[in-house]
Amino acid sequence: MGCRRVLPAVCAACLIGMVLSQTTLTPAVVSTTQMENATGLTVAPVILSTTTSGCFAFNTSTCEACPPGSQYDNSTLLCSCCSNPGLCVVPEACLPCTRGFYQPLPGQQQCLPCSRGFYTNFTGSPLCLPCPPGSMNNNTGGDSCTSCSPGSFSSQQSSTSCTPCALGSFCNSSGCLQCQMCPGGTEALQAAAKECTPCRPGMHKPPHQTMCQICGSGFFQIHWGQENCDVCPENHYCPSPDVNPIQCPSDAFCPEGSLAPSYCMETFFHKAGDTCELAPVTIALLVIGGGVALLLIILMVLRRRRDTDGELTVARAPLLGKERPQGRYYGIPCDGEPVYAGW
Known part of the structure; x- marks a missing residue:
């Protein structure tokens, strides 16, 4: 009271x-x-x-x-x-929602955990925020996001994982939104690369390609990290793409892009400027060979004619030596030669 x-x-x-x-x-x-x-x-x-x-x-x-x-x-x-x-x-x-939990509605008995890919880093949050590009969260009830490690990336928000860089690309820092292509003359031989390595001598890579390639036939490259190969110069030959061009011998031909020197046949030909000419011995052999061939042809023709005449003689012999019966026909002996009387 x-x-x-x-x-x-x-x-x-x-x-x-x-x-x-x-x-x-x-x-x-x-x-x-x-x-x-x-x-x-x-x-x-x-x-x-x-x-x-x-x-x-x-x-x-x-x-x-x-x-x-x-x-x-x-x-x-x-x-x-x-x-x-x-x-x-x-x-x-009322109890505020703890970090990693949220509640968008009033008068609720419990808070809800943030989904994977989302987070909230303060208490009493009515909503969860998506993880920004370059980060991820693979757990429910997360109060923070993890930046993608070097060699991986995340190009979208609310990601639950980071993607490794593909072959030929790299990321050298954390939180990459995307991986970069290796510059010209460099390559990345493995996925999730953090850096690129230069192309070896004898190889090259233009900026738009993914991997280094061996120089083509007749080309060379003796330096590291090059975008293009050089053609083997004239009067030189390049047996391997990773060595310097070699001087062509004086008795050989080496046009531009040669892999090896080209020689004339030393016995029958010799180098004369940019061409090969017949050697004197070759000319003599050709003349002798032509004469022998002509003589053989003449002998074969004569022998052929002689064989033909012999065959005709053998064929006429039975007709000339055949005996005829004695008698007279119309006052002409049967064995006499026929005489053309005319008309």
Whole structure:
């Protein structure tokens, strides 16, 4: 009865002191802000809530839904005295969502973990943020994102993993949004490369290609990290693309792009300027050979004619030596030669 004679604020403070002396509250209840808010409450003069021990000290008709980014705290009378879960006497009594958790709706009993690829790095968050390009998060409830390590990249936000650099590309720093193609004269022989290596002598790579290539036939390159090969010069030959051109011998031909010197046939030909000419011995042999060939042809023709005449003689012999019966026909001996009499 004595309490009714004092000011309402003092009476409310008296009742809250009785509750605190009988109930252990969480730090959220005993904070200065909550105490100030609690002492400012208007206590009903006649009807008080007595559903739970100590709840009569609070005006539960003022219970409010926990705001987004927080959850209901059932361990404090400032919240458990309210009729519905998710409501508290003062919003400060609600528990803020921890790092990696969020709650977009008011009056909820629990916070939600951020999905993979998302994060929140502060408490009381109503939403999760996507991991920016160049980073990833493969865990739920993440409070941060991990930058892609050198040799890998992530070109999109909310990534759950980083992609290794493909052959011919590289990334030499963390957090790459994409991998870069190796410059001309360099290559990356393995995936997830952090740097490029120069092309070896005898090889080259233009900027638009992926891997170093061996110089073509008749070309050479003796330096490291070159984009192009050089053609083997005239009067030189290049047996290997990774050595200097070799001087052509005086008795050989070496046009531009030669792999090896070209020689004339030393016995029958000899070099004369840019061509090969017949040697004297070759000319003599050709003349002798031509004469022998002509003589053989003449002998073959004569022999052929002789054989033909012999065959005719043999064919006529039976006709000339045949015997005819003796007699006369029309006054002419049968064995006489016929005589053309004419008409």
